[in-house]
Amino acid sequence: MSALVLIAIALILFLVAYKTYGTYLAKKFDLDDSRETPAHTFNDGVDYVPAKAPVLLGHHFASIAGAAPIIGPVTAAVFGWVPAFLWIVLGGIFLGAVHDFSSIVASVRHKGKSIGAIIDSTIGDTGKRLFNIFAWLTLVLIIAAFANVVAKTFVKVPEAGTSSLLFIAIAILYGYFVYRNNFPVVLGTIIGVALLIFAIWFGVQYPLVLSFNTWVALMLIYVVIASVVPVWILLQPRDYLNSFLLYAMLGGAVIGLFFYNPKIEFVAFAGFETDLGWMFPVLFVTIACGAISGFHSLVSSGTTSKQLNKESDAKLIGYGGMLIESTLAIIALITAIMLSQGDYAASLADGGPVALFSRGVGSFLETLGFSYNVGVTFTSLVVSAFALTTLDTATRLGRYIFQELFESKDKATGTTKKNIGTNPYFATIITVLAAGSLAVGNWKAIWPIFGSANQLLAAIALLAVSVWLAKIGKKNGFVKYPMYFMFAVTLSALAQLIYKNILGGKFVLSFVAIALFILAIVLAGFARKTLKQVSNNSGVSA
Incomplete structure (x- = not known):
């Protein structure tokens, strides 16, 4: 069977879903452009800054993409291509895109605050604090993981390190001229993308060779700065310009895939139990x-x-951005399943999922006239660039949540009290120091717990949106039923991890898994109580 059938089916379904289900959700959320968004009402030139839809889509997509939609599908191919393909397509349309879209809208309706603040307003302060502690710890793990991944990539591919440092300088120039000197966006984009291409060439010609620890230190210094400077200086322009690299890789991979026309060599279904x-x-x-x-x-x-x-704009950025990422996941899956089981195992052993993906895309780009080595190098550069993007976004998010965790209201005035925990510099430094200690240590031991924690975050986010919709009198089935499924997935995974870690004598990891399990149950219990109260007050099932 040709892999072209898979990519064609996926693209058609994603386009149809965007036009139909995405529009249906937009009506459910009652999107109204006459209602000012927090970017305008709280515009502070630092965190709250209005961005044009293409620019914000670039930031959002660059932040959520990273290396994860590559590593996951390539690794999970061991179950067979049919279950992996179905989960990516159906999960992306009915769970992931709904989750992202609803999270944006719910936050916009709560002054741009985090999911923790939404839980506070719907479930209560205890629920908010439990969520924020959990979310902050998860972000610390993400920062540690990506700092480690990026540093190792830059050691192995120093060309990527040089190019990435130049990307940062180019983004600052773009932000200065476009956002502060009204330089035309289109012309600025053309020049910025041209400079990115030059940076890639320069990196290949003059690779910067540094040690692992040096790269980790540089990355941590970078994310401290990126977390506290205004978003227009670095975050917005860097993510926007870098998104063109990912679009180029995606477009080149899809077009090259059609010319390459790979056949699916992998087994369709490998069974309900595998080595994973x-x-x-x-x-x-x-x-x-x-x-x-x-x-x-x-x-x-x-x-x-x-x-x-x-x-x-929330429909394009939230629902559409997720479907673009699902497309990337399908391409990653194809790079794995066009190999036989034996070649797949050997390729994984030779560099891991990202290397397997880079070699696959390199083969696709070769059909467009690029040399195989250039295609592989370019793909590796793009993946590392987006791992760095995830790193700086996660740090900024960690800072936000840490500050929210220490916020308290003055009962007399209703204003937020200032303390050292709400200080952005203190919050950033504590977050980065915690992540840095893991990045240079044996953080991999808790990676399986992180995987479950990440999906628990999805379940809790859907839980928060479900309760919010119920409290404002709107039907919430489109988020409630995905939430049920994600809780079932997460709690089952945690139960397995608890059992395996206890048998293996890893009692610290067992304790962490048990804590996460209890957290999920407690938050679900708070939500159930709130939903029951809403139902009793309205006389309608929530």
Whole structure:
């Protein structure tokens, strides 16, 4: 069977879903462009800054993409291409895109605050604090993981390190001229993309060779700065310009895939149990980004909602952005399943999922006239650039949530009290120091717990939106039923991890898994109580 059939089916379904289900959700959310968004009402030139839809889509997509939608599908291919393909397509349309879209809208309707603040207003302060602690710890793990991944990539491919440093300088120039000197966006984009291409060439010609620890230190210094400077200086322009690299890689991969016309060599279904574990829940935890990921809710309600220019943009950025990521996940899956089982295992052993993906896309780009080595190098550069984007976004989100965790209201005036915990510099430094200690240590030991924690975030985000919709008198089935499924996946995965870690004598990891399990149950209990009260007051099932 030709892999072209898979990509064609996926693209058609994604386009149809965007036009139909995306429009249906927009009506359910009652999007209204006459209603000012927080980017305008709270415009502070630092965090709350209106951004044009293409620019914000670039930031949002760059932040949620990273390497995760590549690693997950390639790894989960071991279950066979049919279950992986179905989960990416159906999960992306009915769970992931709904999750991202609803997280943006809910945050916009709550002054651009995080999911934790939405839980506070719907479930209560205890629920908010539990969520924020959990979310902050998860972000610390993400920062540690990506700092480690980026540093190792730059050591192995120093060309990527040089280019990425130049990308940062180019973004600052773009932000200065376009956002502060009214330089035309189109012309600025053309020049900016041309400079990115030059940066890639320069990086290949003059690679910067540094040690792993040096790269980790540089990355942590960078994210501290990126977390506290105004978004127009670095975050918006960097993500926007870098998105063109990912679009180029995606477009080149799709077009090259049609010319290459790979055949599916992999088994369609490998069984319910593999070396990774049982298909349920392992498949649904392994393929997170590309189908549904809790980290996306933190991006959607953390940085994206604060930059949304008008409410109708939420459909393109939230629902559309997720479907673009699902397309990337399908391409990643194809690079794995066009190999035989034996070649797949050997390719994974030789560099891991990202290397396998880069070689596959390199083969596709070769049909367009690029040399195989150039295609592989370019793909590796793009993936590392977006891992760095996820790193700086996660740090900014960690800062937001840490500050929210220490916020308290003055009962007399209703204003937020200032304390050291709400200081942006203190919040950033504590977040980065915690992540840095893991980045240079043995953080991989808790990676399986992180996978489950990420999906638990998705379940809790859907839970928060479900309660919010019920409290304002709107039907919430389109988020409530995906929420039920994600809780079932997460709790099953955590139960398996608890059992395995206890048997293996890993009692610290067992304790963490048990804590997460209890957290999920407690939050679900709070939500159930709130929904029951809403139902009793309205006489309608919530």
